[in-house]
Amino acid sequence: MKILDIKKYGPVYRFTDANLYWTLYYLSKNKTIGRRSLALHVGIGEGSMRNILNILKEWHFVETFNRGIRISQDGALFLSTIPLEVVDLKLSGYPELQNQAQCSVVVLQASSKIQDGLRQRDVCIRSGANGGITIVMKNDCLLIPPDHLLAQDNPEFVETISSSSKMNDGDVLIISFAEELHSAANGAIMAALDLI
Incomplete structure (x- = not known):
């Protein structure tokens, strides 16, 4: 968009x-x-x-x-x-997120446009962030594309996302991280707009 x-x-x-x-x-x-x-x-x-x-x-x-x-x-x-929502998540379940500002955006009903999450990560990086993680909700389960079940290796991470983001089936969560919040936000929002 x-x-x-x-x-x-x-x-x-x-x-x-x-x-x-x-x-x-x-x-x-x-x-x-x-x-x-x-x-x-x-x-x-x-x-x-x-x-x-x-x-x-x-x-x-x-x-x-x-x-x-x-x-x-x-x-x-x-x-x-605009079918996206900025959500307040403080996630620490991955080493990449340690000591990083984070911005998380839910893109509504966009999971059909996700292949492996690499495009979203690359958009985050090109937009000034250090990286990005893409998570989709499918059959009431959180997955890292294409089909890695997130609950297998980090149930606390899943609980934080589930309680804070109110995702529904078909929604996509993009977590962008950088040294500064505005850089993380720029990455997450550009990756989200790329899906719309």
């Missing part, structure tokens, strides 16, 4: 669809926030954030005030139409 038509806006912008999504997502979790603080949380420069906010204002997805920026009803509605 592409959020931003690069042809319309030109190649000069130095941000991704994930930065745009993360901006809307972060605004949806806060009442009002300043541009500088928002840029820090999204992990981009203030100039890029200014460009993102100009685009979102043009689309009527944000409202600006003297106190800062907030998401509009149209922005919240648009965000709700």
Whole structure:
């Protein structure tokens, strides 16, 4: 899924669809926030954030005030139409996740598009993360593609995912990890948008 038509806006912008999504997502979790603080949380420069906010204002997805920026009803509605959910998981069952910031995203009903999870891992890495793990829900079981049953080697991991993510059959969980949260988020969201 592409959020931003690069042809319309030109190649000069130095941000991704994930930065745009993360901006809307972060605004949806806060009442009002300043541009500088928002840029820090999204992990981009203030100039890029200014460009993102100009685009979102043009689309009527944000409202600006003297106190800062907030998401509009149209922005919240648009965000709700994208079939992905950011979930708060703190996973430590794999050595790769130790001392790493993590971002986990559930992509709704996308398991038919997953082959072995390598494409999602590669998208995470190309987007600035250190790596990514893809997990699918099939027949009420969590699997690492193509068919490794996750409960066999880490039942605590499965319990954490099951209780925190509310996944249904056909859903995909992408866990991206990096030194900084915004890099992990960029990886997870780009991998998720690649599936939509």
